[in-house]
Amino acid sequence: MNDLCIDVHHLNKHFGHHHAVKDFSLQVARGEIYGFLGPNGSGKTTSIRMMCGLITPDSGSGHCLGMDIFTQREAIKRRIGYMTQHFSMWENLTIRENLLFIARLHNLQQRRERVARTLAELGLESRQHQLAGALSGGWKQRMALAACMLHQPSLLFLDEPTAGVDPKARREFWHTLHQLSEEGVSILVSTHYMDEAERCHKVAYLSYGHLLANGTIPSIIQALNLTTMRITGAGLPALENRLQPFPVVEQTVIFGNNLFVTSRDEAQLTALITAVTGGSYAIAKVDTNLEDAFTWLMKNHDEKINN
Numbered sequence: 001m002n003d004l005c006i007d008v009h010h011l012n013k014h015f016g017h018h019h020a021v022k023d024f025s026l027q028v029a030r031g032e033i034y035g036f037l038g039p040n041g042s043g044k045t046t047s048i049r050m051m052c053g054l055i056t057p058d059s060g061s062g063h064c065l066g067m068d069i070f071t072q073r074e075a076i077k078r079r080i081g082y083m084t085q086h087f088s089m090w091e092n093l094t095i096r097e098n099l100l101f102i103a104r105l106h107n108l109q110q111r112r113e114r115v116a117r118t119l120a121e122l123g124l125e126s127r128q129h130q131l132a133g134a135l136s137g138g139w140k141q142r143m144a145l146a147a148c149m150l151h152q153p154s155l156l157f158l159d160e161p162t163a164g165v166d167p168k169a170r171r172e173f174w175h176t177l178h179q180l181s182e183e184g185v186s187i188l189v190s191t192h193y194m195d196e197a198e199r200c201h202k203v204a205y206l207s208y209g210h211l212l213a214n215g216t217i218p219s220i221i222q223a224l225n226l227t228t229m230r231i232t233g234a235g236l237p238a239l240e241n242r243l244q245p246f247p248v249v250e251q252t253v254i255f256g257n258n259l260f261v262t263s264r265d266e267a268q269l270t271a272l273i274t275a276v277t278g279g280s281y282a283i284a285k286v287d288t289n290l291e292d293a294f295t296w297l298m299k300n301h302d303e304k305i306n307n
């Protein structure tokens, strides 16, 4: 086995006439945290399910933990951990009882020891006797993570694990993911949160089943060659309306007292902003961020599809 825990090439999946995932290729190295982003329905869950052996691709090839995703699906399922978007648990059992029950369902040996170790690893010891139904969203997610780690998988697939979880609990959850990664666990995690994407070693972005970008965040942003200017002052919605019709303006967005304008041509954008604002605003060039990059990728892809 090489150093890649996921190595898939040209995967396709149709549901009836709907081509849900198109020519999908991805390589994930051991110990890497790989973020998986894209709008609702872009094919993230379907891609995850193909990579971890839950559904068979229509075409393509690939390996997960060195095992063939077409012919060794059962073996893959035993070796990975998969936290689905809608995990189920028994609300009237405690955390510990839930984990013991899941360990029994999976026919794991030394169940008590495994549960005790997982509770400790995930910081759940102090809560182990609490009823699952009474837990807050953050603790429920942590318990779900514990459930898919009982058999000590070296690769985790987490499908939107922190949806609806408050910022503090999300931070703590991500701290745990980084600890696991330090211990050599590879993690592929789908999310809609940009701050979570920025915590990953690498990210992939899907739209309408197409993988539009993947790699480190700086490499993705740099490849797009976008310039972003920040304009600070009053009357920003009106200014935004005036700037948007110019073809040199790729996209605009207001955050508080700042209007961010993104373009592929820095010189033309600077000239336009100077002409339109007439020197009455504070203007500065800023780094293009990941959200700008993904928004641009999606817009550009939409335009290509519609033309």
Ligand SMILES: Nc1ncnc2c1ncn2[C@@H]1O[C@H](COP(=O)(O)OP(=O)(O)OP(=O)(O)O)[C@@H](O)[C@H]1O
Residues within 6 Å of the ligand: 015, 018, 020, 038, 039, 040, 041, 042, 043, 044, 045, 046, 047
């Ligand atoms: N079992 C299925 N049968 C039919 N269509 C499906 C099935 N699973 C997924 N799809 C369709 O395939 C497309 C991709 O769905 P998928 O769940 O992979 O997207 P996603 O990016 O994970 O979305 P979300 O962010 O909402 O979870 C969607 O149009 C969805 O309706």
